Amino acid sequence: MKAVTWRGVNDIGVEDVPEPTILNGHDAIVEVGLSATCGSDLHLVGGYIPAMRAGDVLGHEFMGTIVETGPDVTRHQVGDRVVVVSFTSCGQCWYCRQGLFSLCDNGNPNPGITEALWGQAIGGCYGYSHAMGGWAGSHARYIRVPYADQGAFPVPEGVSDERALFASDAAPTGWTGADLAGVQPGDTVAVWGAGGVGQMAARAAMLMGAEQVVVVDRFENRLEQVRTHIGAETLDYEEVDVPAELRERTGGRGPDVCIEAVGMEAHSPGPAHVYDQVKQQLRLQTDRPTAVREAIYACRKGGSVFTLGVFGGVVDKFPLGAVMNKGLTLRGAQQHGHRYIPEILERMSRDEVRTEHLATHVMSLDDGAKGYRMFKEKEDGCVRAVFRP
Amino acid sequence: MAGTSHRGDVASRVVRVGSTLVQQVRSTLDPASAQPAGGHHAASGWLVVTVFCEPDRLDENAPPGPLVELGDRIEVRVRPAPADKGVELAARLRDRSARANAPRRLSGNDPQAEVRSALRRAKQLVEVGEVLAVDPAPHGERTPTPGGTLLEAWTRKAPEGGVL
Ligand SMILES: NC(=O)c1ccc[n+]([C@@H]2O[C@H](COP(=O)([O-])OP(=O)(O)OC[C@H]3O[C@@H](n4cnc5c(N)ncnc54)[C@H](O)[C@@H]3O)[C@@H](O)[C@H]2O)c1
Ligand SMILES: [Zn+2]
Ligand SMILES: [Zn+2]
Numbered sequence: 275m276k277a278v279t280w281r282g283v284n285d286i287g288v289e290d291v292p293e294p295t296i297l298n299g300h301d302a303i304v305e306v307g308l309s310a311t312c313g314s315d316l317h318l319v320g321g322y323i324p325a326m327r328a329g330d331v332l333g334h335e336f337m338g339t340i341v342e343t344g345p346d347v348t349r350h351q352v353g354d355r356v357v358v359v360s361f362t363s364c365g366q367c368w369y370c371r372q373g374l375f376s377l378c379d380n381g382n383p384n385p386g387i388t389e390a391l392w393g394q395a396i397g398g399c400y401g402y403s404h405a406m407g408g409w410a411g412s413h414a415r416y417i418r419v420p421y422a423d424q425g426a427f428p429v430p431e432g433v434s435d436e437r438a439l440f441a442s443d444a445a446p447t448g449w450t451g452a453d454l455a456g457v458q459p460g461d462t463v464a465v466w467g468a469g470g471v472g473q474m475a476a477r478a479a480m481l482m483g484a485e486q487v488v489v490v491d492r493f494e495n496r497l498e499q500v501r502t503h504i505g506a507e508t509l510d511y512e513e514v515d516v517p518a519e520l521r522e523r524t525g526g527r528g529p530d531v532c533i534e535a536v537g538m539e540a541h542s543p544g545p546a547h548v549y550d551q552v553k554q555q556l557r558l559q560t561d562r563p564t565a566v567r568e569a570i571y572a573c574r575k576g577g578s579v580f581t582l583g584v585f586g587g588v589v590d591k592f593p594l595g596a597v598m599n600k601g602l603t604l605r606g607a608q609q610h611g612h613r614y615i616p617e618i619l620e621r622m623s624r625d626e627v628r629t630e631h632l633a634t635h636v637m638s639l640d641d642g643a644k645g646y647r648m649f650k651e652k653e654d655g656c657v658r659a660v661f662r663p
Numbered sequence: 664m665a666g667t668s669h670r671g672d673v674a675s676r677v678v679r680v681g682s683t684l685v686q687q688v689r690s691t692l693d694p695a696s697a698q699p700a701g702g703h704h705a706a707s708g709w710l711v712v713t714v715f716c717e718p719d720r721l722d723e724n725a726p727p728g729p730l731v732e733l734g735d736r737i738e739v740r741v742r743p744a745p746a747d748k749g750v751e752l753a754a755r756l757r758d759r760s761a762r763a764n765a766p767r768r769l770s771g772n773d774p775q776a777e778v779r780s781a782l783r784r785a786k787q788l789v790e791v792g793e794v795l796a797v798d799p800a801p802h803g804e805r806t807p808t809p810g811g812t813l814l815e816a817w818t819r820k821a822p823e824g825g826v827l
Contacts, residue, residue, distance in 0.1 A: 279803040289803030297796040325818075327811045329803035346792070366790045368715040368748055379712075380787050383797040386824025387817070390769040393826060404818040410800040420795060 277331045278413035278642030278661065283321035286643040291331060294410060294418035299346030302422035304358060308439045309336040309412040310633070311649045311659045312360075313469050313537060314584050318403060319646060322538055322560070323586050325387060325405035332642075333413035333661070334360035334400040335443035337435060340426065341416070349423040355435075356426040357619070358419055359611035360443040362398040362407060365424035376608035381421070382407040391587070396608060413639060415663045427615045430623045436636075439660065440470060440629035441618045446611030447582055448474025449618060451533045452482055454605060455580035459483030464520055464529040464572060466565035468496035468508070470632045470658050471582055472535035476506040477627060479531070486523065490516055490565075492541070495655040503631045512543055517572040528574035537583030540564035553590050560587030570596050570604075581606035633660040703765060708755040709740065710778055710827055712786045715749035720789060727785035730754055737778060752785060754778050770817055771824030780823040 281287040294303060312335050317323050337357040340350050350356065363370050363378035370378050378397035382388065385395030387405040401411020410417065419426055429438040452475055457463055463479040465472045468491035476487045487506040491497055497508040509519050520529055538561035541547060550562040569579050570593050579602055597604055621627040634657045637645055645659030704710075714721060721727070723741040730739055733754075740753040756775060763773030771779070784794045805811060817824075 275801070277801065277803065281803075281806070282808075287803060291801040291803050292799070294801050295799075298793050300791070300793060325814060327802075327814055328806040328808060331801055331803070364787075364791045364795075366715065367786075368713065371715065380791055380795060383795050384818055384821035385783065385827075386769065386771050386821035389825030389827065395825065404814060404821070408797050408800060408818060410802065414801065418800075421791075 275415040276639045276663070277411075277415075278333065278639055278645075279328075280318060280326050280330045280332055281328050284319060286319065286332070286646045288640055288642045289329070291329075291410075291414065293416050296342060296344045297418070298420055299344045300421050300423060301344040302340050302347055302350055302419045302426060303342040304336075304338040304356065304417050304419050304426070305341045306336050306412050306415060306417055306663045307338040307355075307435050308633075308636075309333045309414075309661045309663065310439055310443070310470075311645060312443055313467075313471060314402065315646070316650055317538055317584055317586070319650065320539065323403050323405070325403040327404065330401070330403070331411040331414055332401045333411035334402055335439065336400075336412035336417065337429065337439045337442060338417075340422075343422065347422050350426055350428075354426075355429045355438075357429055357438045357441045357615065358412075358417075358426045359446065359609075359615060360399055361425070361608060361611060362400070362409060362420050363424060363612060364421055365612070370424075370612075373610060373613045374607075375610045375612040384408055399608070413642060413661050413663075424612060427619060430619055433619060433622045434630065436630045436633050436660075437622050437628065438619065440474070440632055441615050441622060443609065443611070444470035444632065444658075445474045445478075445618045445627060445629060446614045447471045447609040448476070448535075449478045449614035450607055450609045450611070451475045451535065451580045451582040452478035452531075453614070454607060455531045455533055455578045456603075457482045457484050457531050460485045461530040462486040462488070462520075462524050463531045463533065464569070465489045465506075465533045465535055466569055467491060467535035467537075467583065468493065468500050469535065470629075472533075473500055473504050473632070474627075474629070475533045475535050475582060476500060477504050479533070480505065481621065481626060484531075488520065488523065488529070493652060496657060499631055499657065503628055516568060520572050524574065528572050528577065530574055530577050532569035532573045532577065532579045533582060534565045534569050534580065535582045536565040538562055538585050540583070550590070559590040561585045561589050563589040563592060567591070567593055570602065573600070573602055576601045578603045578605070584608075632658045635659045636662055639663050704768070704775075708759045709753040710755060710775060710782055711751055711753040712782045712827065713744050713749050714752050714786045714789050716789050718743045718750055721750045721752055726752070726754075727788050729781035729784040729788070733777060733781055752782065754782055769824050769826065771820035771822070776820070776823035779825065779827050782827065783822065
C-alpha cells in the first residue's frame with residue numbers, strides 16, 4: 275500500500291509499504307479515511323526528535339473505517355466509522371484507570387528509550403519515532419490499531435469525517451490542557467499558538483466557562499480563524515507586547531491560566547531567538563522554550579501554566595525564579611484523549627465544536643512531501659494538510 | 664563463529680548509540696558528568712514493577728509465566744502497593760556477580776536484561792491479558808545509514824533496556 279514516510283531530516287517520501295496485520299487479540303485494522311499533519315510531526319521532520327529511521331510511516335491524527343478485528347475486540351465491528359486517539363494506551367494499568375492515558379505503562383513496546391531519557395516511559399504514539407513505540411503511522415491506506423476497544427471511538431451520525439478527524443489529536447489535546455490546567459468559570463485564559471492545538475485549547479477553555487480567552491500568534495490567517503471559528507480574542511505578538519496587553523485586559527493581574535501550544539521550535543522576534551537557535555544547534559539545549567518563558571512572566575500570581583507544546587529534552591534560561599516566587603503551578607502532558615473524546619464527539623454533533631476549517635488543504639498521499647512543505651512553511655495559509663488515502 | 668562476533672559487534676554498537684543519545688541529553692542537563700542519571704541500580708539488585716490488580720492475584724511461589732521461564736536463576740518477591748496501586752512484583756538474579764555499567768543497562772545489554780523484560784511481560788499479561796507486539800510494522804525502504812542501523816539495534820533491545 276502507499277504511505278507517506280520519513281526519509282531523513284526535511285525529507286518526506288511516498289513509498290509502497292506492506293499492509294499491516296493483526297498481531298494482538300485486541301487489535302483492529304482501520305482503513306484510513308482522513309489523516310492530518312500535526313505540529314508534532316514538524317519536530318520529527320526537522321530532526322529534533324532523534325529516534326526516527328528512514329522508511330518510518332508518519333501520521334497520528336486520523337479517522338476511518340474498521341475493516342478487521344482481532345478475537346478480543348468486543349466494542350467494534352467491521353464497518354464501524356471511527357476516530358482513533360493518537361496515543362496507544364491499554365486502558366487497564368493504574369495510569370489509564372486514573373484517566374492519565376498518555377502515561378500508560380504498557381502502550382510503548384520500546385520503553386527502554388524514554389526511560390533512559392526521562393527516567394520513566396510513557397505510552398506510545400502512532401508514527402512518532404521508535405522512542406514512542408515504533409508504531410507505523412496513519413498516512414497510509416491501512417493502519418493497525420492496538421487496544422482497539424480503548425482507542426477507537428464510533429463517530430456519531432451527522433458528524434462529518436472532516437470534523438471527526440480532529441477529535442483524534444488536536445481537540446483532545448486542547449481539552450487536556452484546559453482541563454488539567456484547571457480552567458474555572460470566569461477565568462481569563464491566554465493561549466500561545468494558533469495552530470490546531472491552540473485553537474482547540476481556546477475552544478475547550480470557553481466551553482469550560484472561561485470569561486475571556488486570548489490567543490497569541492503572528493499569522494494573521496490563523497488569528498482570523500480564531501476570531502471567526504473559535505470565537506476567542508487574538509493578539510499578534512509581532513505587533514504588540516503580549517504580557518502588557520494581557521495585563522491591561524485583566525486589571526493588571528495577568529491571566530489565571532496560560533496554555534502554551536507552540537512547542538520546541540518556538541519562534542520569537544528579537545535577539546532571544548538567535549540565542550535559542552544557536553544553543554539548540556550546538557546541542558546546548560534541545561528545545562526552544564520562548565512561549566513558555568513568556569507565559570510564565572505573563573501569568574498572574576498563583577496562576578497555572580500548562581505546556582501542551584511538545585518538548586523533548588532540556589531548555590536554557592528557564593525562569594524558575596518566577597515559577598517559585600509567583601507560586602505558579604506548572605504542568606504539562608501529552609494528550610489523555612481517551613478521557614475527552616466521547617464528550618468532544620458529542621459536542622461536535624451539537625455544533626459546539628467545529629474543526630473543518632483546520633483542514634485547509636486536503637490532498638492525496640502522493641502529495642505527501644508537498645503537504646508537509648506547505649504545512650511547515652505555512653504556504654497559502656496552510657493550517658493542517660490532510661491526506662485522503 | 665563469525666555470527667557470534669557479528670552479534671557482539673552489534674551489541675557493542677548498541678551500547679554506544681544508546682549511550683550517545685542519552686549522554687547528549689544528560690550532558691546537557693549536567694555538563695560536569697557524562698554519566699547518565701537514573702541508570703544505576705538499587706544495591707539490593709531487585710527490579711520492581713507495580714502491577715494493577717487485586718492483592719491475591721499474584722503469588723511469589725507461582726509467578727506469571729515469563730518469570731517462571733527464568734527458573735531458579737531468579738528469586739521473586741510480591742507485596743501489596745500502598746493506596747490501592749496494586750501489587751509490587753520484584754525479581755532479581757541470584758547470581759549478581761557480573762555488574763554492568765549504566766549505558767549497558769539503559770540499552771538492555773546487561774545480565775539483568777532478561778529479568779527486566781520478563782517483569783514487563785508479566786505485568787502486561789496480568790493487566791491486559793496480552794503482551795503487546797509492534798513488529799512487523801509496515802515501513803518503507805530502510806536506506807542504510809549508520810544512525811539507522813544503530814537505532815534499529817537499540818530498538819531491538821529497548822524492551823529489555825531502561826531504568827527498571
Ligand atoms: N500534548 C500533546 O499531546 C500534543 C498533541 C498534539 C500536538 N502537540 C504539540 O502542540 C504544539 C502545537 O501543535 P500544532 O499542531 O497546533 O502546531 P502548529 O505548528 O500548527 O502551530 C504552532 C503555532 O505556534 C505559533 N508560534 C510559534 N512561536 C510562537 C510564539 N513564540 N508565541 C506564540 N505563538 C508562536 C506558530 O506561528 C504556529 O501558528 C506542537 O508543539 C505540537 O507538537 C502536543
Ligand atoms: Zn499531534
Ligand atoms: Zn495503560
